[in-house]
Amino acid sequence: MITGVVITLNESKNIKDCIESLQQVCSEIIIVDSESTDGTVKIAESLGAKVIHQPYLGDGIQKNVGLDYASNDWILSLDADERLTQEAIIAIQALNLETTKHDAFALRRRNYIGSRWIKQCGWYPDFCIRLYNKNKTRFAAVKQHAAVQASNPDRLDADIIHYSFEDIGQLFAKPGRNFSGRAAKIMYEKGKRANSLSPFIHGINAFIRKYFFQKGFLGGVDGMTVALSSGLNSYLKYAKLLEFQRDPKVLEKADFKKVW
Incomplete structure (x- = not known):
């Protein structure tokens, strides 16, 4: 028996398909919602999911909230914009979770922009541990980019689908609106500091890694777009960190208690 756990904030466009996907392999669904104002x-609830209301605590911490409410030992964690493929459903159903020696299982993740599957830039196969035994492991208690800290995971020969961005505009909007600012706050709180060259160096390095080393050049316009977005995100992250250091007025206004 498996419990599906999803964290949400204003995911009314995605949550129905996500829950219906999880219901193919899960006996219960738990939604940990951080104060949605839409119909999420x-x-x-109309689909039978149990909703836990929890102001956002950060990525890994929030994803672990649902474990206390799960009646099953095995947890399947998806984001609201993710779906199981039919192959993933079959692979999970074939597992004997009562006797397995593994504490977790990873699946390949197909990341999409719109309806376009991005296979370069490190976006595929992008193995992610999503099925795990809550008594043996869980997500790292970090505020951003959390992963399950399994000691003996295995990989399933199956994919999950991730509708990462609706279009290119959203790809470029999110680094400025959410990701970079959140990351800069986290770095500042950890005592990390930047210098005047940091934004440029990290931005260029991120672009080169995506476009050349992770073969973004094979992806045509989409590969270039993802590489540019990665470079911009890294540039903004360090530029904002530097701004916290250099501008007392900006630092004073920054709400470090709120990372969403």
């Missing part, structure tokens, strides 16, 4: 909660 209503939709989730």
Whole structure:
């Protein structure tokens, strides 16, 4: 028996398909919602999911909240914009979770922009541990980019689908709106500091890694776009960190208690 756990914030466009995907292999669904103002909660409850209301604590911490409410030992964690493929459903159903020696299982993740599957830039196969035994492991208690800290995981020969961005505009909007600012706050709180060259150096390095070393050049315009976005995100992250250091007025206004 498996419990599906999803964290949400205003995911009314995605939550129905996500829950219906999880219901193919899960006996219960738990939604940990961080104060959605759209129809997310209503939709989730109408589909039989149990909704836990929890102001956002950060990525890994938030994803672990649902474990206390799960009646099953095995947890399947998806983001609201992720779906199981039919192959993933079959692979999970074939597992004997009562006797397995593994504490977790990873699946390949197909990342999309719109309806376009991005196979370069490190976006595929992008193995992610999503099925795990809560008594043996869980997500790292970090505020951003959390991963399950399994000691003996295995890989399933199957994919999950991730509708990462609706279009290119969203790809470029998110680094400025969410990702870079959140990362800069986390770095500042950890005592990390930047110098005047840091934004440029990290931005260029991120672009080169995506476009050349992770073969973004094979992806045509989409490969270039993802590489540029990665470079911009890294540039903004360190530029904002430097701004916290250099501008007392900006630092004073920054709400470090809120990372969402």
